[in-house]
Amino acid sequence: MKKYIFLILLPVWIVLSCGEHKPLAGGSDIAIMTLVNDGLWEYIQEDLRSRVEYEIRTPQIEQLFYFSRFEPEDYRQHRNSKLVILIATLDGNDRVSKFIQASLSESLREQVASGERIFFYEYDKFARRQTYMLLLANNREALLEYIKEEGGRAFYQAVNRGFLNSQFEQLYHTAEEKELSDAIFDQFGFSFRFPVDYQLLEMDTARNILLFGRARPQRNILVYWYEGGFNRVIDQEWALRMKYWLMQNMMDRIYVERSYARYRTVEWGGVIVHNIRGLWGHPTKLLGGPFSMFYFYDGVTDRTYIIDCMLFAPGESKAVYLRQMEIIASTFYTAK
Incomplete structure (x- = not known):
């Protein structure tokens, strides 16, 4: 019954x-x-x-x-x-x-x-x-x-x-850091939608580098850009070399495990963006985790951008956190 x-x-x-x-x-x-x-x-x-x-x-x-x-x-x-x-x-x-x-x-x-x-x-x-x-x-x-x-x-x-x-x-769904988003856009001509608790951690205007992040677990989003783009080869090797340079200069000599790098393309609002997922580590400290780096040319600002998402979450599942950071990166905009 x-x-x-x-x-x-x-x-x-x-x-x-x-x-x-x-x-x-x-x-x-x-x-x-x-x-x-x-x-x-x-x-x-x-x-x-x-x-x-x-x-x-x-x-x-x-x-x-x-x-x-x-x-x-x-x-x-x-x-x-x-x-x-x-x-x-x-x-x-x-x-x-x-x-x-x-x-x-x-x-x-x-x-x-x-x-x-x-x-x-x-x-x-x-x-x-x-x-x-x-x-x-x-x-x-x-x-x-x-x-x-x-x-x-x-x-x-x-x-x-x-x-x-x-x-x-x-x-x-609850709130977002709109003041931070607006301040970055007003100063640099691009920005993201930042969820609650994301902060600007470092700003190096001389080298066009911004570092955003939040804790528990530690999530960092590093942005680098240079003017133009058509006069340089933007490929996978270039992207990894640029990541190495950024990590050596901004992230305490962090290195990339090249053998684990995986390449793909994604679509952000109809625009094709290159992406590398892989692993990062530290030469002397017990630090490491996944990263997901996007690189692309933007015609509105006439710049080439690198957006590098890095996660450090020892003892935790990391895939969902990493994909959340990829979602944040995908909110990149150069016009309101």
């Missing part, structure tokens, strides 16, 4: 409104709470996890996201988590598949049955700062094919976008 009552209480997907007063999503920032039956998970997990569970050195190996499975009877406990995914097939007859099928609207079933859609997601569905997702196909073969061809990438993008949106709200 309890089983049927529980199924009835499970909200119908996309049909029922959750109301305006939603709780704040809870749980881990990076754990994707996953409801899927054992057989289907065994069939798809290798391909799905390889497209989502990316690793980062901090210096320990941390995952940007990871899957954490739960059972149907624990659904209400995890429904308001920050990241939730339900995975099933329409032809599934096991208890987990039937549990998920019971929550589906007729419209959603028709979209899946016709092959129109397989992946569904909604932000803030049951809780604020939540990403709630559904992977549903006619059968497991169709589901695996979708994951391999495009679904893995689409899934990661939805999860990552939800994570970034949630972290942005967390950083700025």
Whole structure:
């Protein structure tokens, strides 16, 4: 009897409104709470996890996201988590598949049955700062094919976008250091949105270097710029040489572990920005941690900028802190 009552209480997907007063999503920032039956998970997990569970050195190996499975009877406990995914097939007859099928609207079933859609997601569905997702196909073969061809990438993008949106709200929802932002912009023609407790730690106007930071754990954002940009080669080697120079002059002879440097490009408001993630250390002190350095040319100010985010948090998980600093860096602006 309890089983049927529980199924009835499970909200119908996309049909029922959750109301305006939603709780704040809870749980881990990076754990994707996953409801899927054992057989289907065994069939798809290798391909799905390889497209989502990316690793980062901090210096320990941390995952940007990871899957954490739960059972149907624990659904209400995890429904308001920050990241939730339900995975099933329409032809599934096991208890987990039937549990998920019971929550589906007729419209959603028709979209899946016709092959129109397989992946569904909604932000803030049951809780604020939540990403709630559904992977549903006619059968497991169709589901695996979708994951391999495009679904893995689409899934990661939805999860990552939800994570970034949630972290942005967390950083700025109470207040921010607007006076600091305005003062930096008025003096130098660029600035950032600084969350509460960030301060200007050092200013070297002769060498165009600013250092911002906050404590517990120690987070530093160093900014360097020079005029122009087209007459120099701005590549990965140049960026690492510049970081070495900055660390030797501003950060007590800190060095970079070149073998751990990873290069990528990101997009800030339609502008492509270069990024290096890696590890820093100190030659004589027990200091070290991850960094994420952005470098780019800005046509508005006709300058080349380096924004270097560094974290020192011994004994703590560091990936989320580092990504929060990357969010702050992405608020860079040269016009109000």
